[in-house]
Amino acid sequence: MKTLCLVISVFLMTAFNSQESNKLSGGWQITTNKGLSGQWIMAEKHFAVTFYKGNDFKYTYGGSWKLTNNNQIEITYEFHTDDKEKVGQKEKFDYTLKRKKLEIGDLTWKRTDENKPGELAGAWLITGRERNGEMNTMTPGARKTMKILSGTYFQWIAYNSETGDFMGTGGGDYTTKNGKYTEIIKFFSRDNSRVGAELAFNYELKNEEWHHSRKSSKGDPIYEIWSDRVDLGI
Structure with missing residues (x-):
């Protein structure tokens, strides 16, 4: 009987955490009292937070997240430009979710989307890139290039999850319409002159992989394949 009660208790807690996780997933934004703009993307198991001011990138951090049995958010850092x-x-954080507001510490985030309408919402790792007309398979390891998207926000991050080395990031808003994936850049760590630019790509989902293509500014073809991190188990 005790075993049965324990199984039921674990099942109910798992179900509750799953429902609560769904409530937290999506895009969030904030403007701090220091005038920083913040963007927070929470995919199913991964997240990315970025702060910027005007055209100037400030810092970003992210990794994986889950809810604990004490109803806290537990995050594991894969990258952190400030530390x-x-x-x-x-790290674990207490939080309060009130409709479309998420309070953590002295910060209150406002929801922008619930992973809709973008069909590309999730965390993706690059697993293929075409070079000289041939597709080269890439196996993600410690060195990762991730794209994480909510329903309206996107961010790409290049980093090493073992050494902590950080290579770059960019992000902002995106749309998916009629086979076109369009990025509107709001921050770019390498070159803030790119802020405000719009980049349009062809996209297609094939066998649960994201195929991503366009011509470069020089007219060279760009073709990439991105795979869902949950499917990869990474």
Whole structure:
């Protein structure tokens, strides 16, 4: 009987955490009292937070997340531009969810979407890139290039989850319509002159992989394949 009660208790807690996770997933934004703009993308198991001011990128961090049995958010850092030593570390935070507002510490985030309408919502790793007319398979390891999307926000991040080295990031808003994926850049760590630019790509989902293509500014073809991190188990 005790075993049955324990199984039921675990099942109910798992179901509750799953429902609560669905409530937290999506896009969030904030403007701090220091005038920083913040963007937070929460996919099924992964997240990315970025702060910027005007055209100037400030910092970003992210990794994986889950809810604990104490109803806290537990995050594991895979990258952190302000504190490399946090990579691989875990932190837990109390939170309060009130309709479309998420309070964590002294910050209140406002929901922008619930992973809709973008059919590309999720966390993706690059697993293929065409070079000289041939598709080269890429196996994600410690060195990762991730794209994480809510229903309206996107961010790409290049980093090493073992060493904490960070290579770059960019992000902002995106749309998917009639086979076109369009990015509107709001921050770019390498070159803030790119802020405000719009980049349009052809996209298609094939066998649960995201095929992504366009011509470069020089007219060279760009063709990439991105795979869902949940499907990859990474």
